[in-house]
Amino acid sequence: MEFDHERLLNWPIPEVRQRYTQRDTLLYALGVGLGSEPLDPDQLRFVYEAGRKTLPSYPVVLGYPGFWMKDPGTGIDWVRLVHGEQGIVIHRLPPPEGEVIGRTRITSIIDKGAGKGMLVYTERTLTDAHTGALLATLPSTTFCRGNGGFGGPAGPVPPVHALPERAPDQSIALPTLPQQALIYRLSGDYNPLHADPQVARAAGFGRPILHGLCTLGVACHALLKAAGYAAERIASVQVRFTAPVYPGDVLSTDIWQDGEVWSFRTRVAARDALVLGNGRAVVRPA
Structure with a gap:
């Protein structure tokens, strides 16, 4: 199938309604390494139900629409894609348990040229399923190495953040x-x-x-x-x-x-x- 820039730009990514429990929150914290010092009271708050704390990075696993880029209709060579960038904007920390709605959309597609791939920028919003409160916004960049050269826009590309030249604090x-x-x-x-x-x-x-x-x-x-x-x-x-x-x-x-x-x-x-x-x-x- 010939790649269709407009078709992908308007691809209907499914909305996700997800119920999660305190067990899910604790399991995620263990999965990213919290609790490596099990006597540390600061870490324990995130991996023990008495603490009832949610990690700021937890939204990345909520409301995820699945591997929709694998659908042949997208025209994406999914075997050769890589996750390039990820952002998390916290508007309100999700509670330790609850229900969220994830809505994902493509915000732009950048053509790097034939043999150079393309960039697909997406944004996922997480809202509380019951109150409608916006919890987090998750911008992401996927580098599709097997695509590119379809005559699409070459920009604009957001600048990367430059690290200070001094020694780390x-x-x-x-x-x-x-x-x-x-x-x-x-x-x-x-x-x-x-x-x-x-x-x-x-x-x-x-x-x-x-x-x-x-x-x-x-x-x-x-x-x-x-x-x-x-x-x-x-x-x-x-x-x-x-x-x-x-x-x-x-x-x-x-x-x-x-x-x-x-x-x-x-x-x-x-x-x-x-x-x-x-x-x-x-x-x-x-």
Whole structure:
């Protein structure tokens, strides 16, 4: 099927109504590594029902419309796509349990040229299913390597956030478990790339890799730790995915604090690999 830019731009992505429980919230927190220090009262608030706290990164797994880009009608070469960027804007932290409605739309499609791929920008809003209150806005960029050269617009492309040139103000190292991907996938992303060694090898990896959104969750944990575990201080997060992470890697997040704007990047020091780049967070004053 010939690629149709207008058809994709107006693709009807299904609305999702999702009920989640406190168990789901706790499982997500465990999936991104909270509880690695089980006697730490700050971490315990997110993984023990007595705390009833929700992580600022939790909205990424709520109201997800599924892998709609795999539909042949989209014209997307889904085998060659990668998750390029992810943002989270928190309007109101979701409660530990509730029901949400996720509405996803394509905001723009950028043609990088023949053989260079295309960028698909989407935005998902999460609202409380009962009150209608806007909880979060989730902008995302997908890099479709197998598409491009269809004569579509070449811009505008939002500029990436530049990190400060000075040394980081602090660096927070957080471990991941060898079974981290197997825990995280229970929050809804069952892509076998993260569980099945044969699928991972076929995709060019020596073993299953960690979900990109799990890596983002670990980085958000680092930001949260730097903010004194006050979840309500995290207003927004935006980051680029730059390299894969393997379960068991130790993730070091470098943070630069300039007022309410915190810049960050996440590295695997043991491999000298930058895995999240050009990070920008807005953190409210304590």
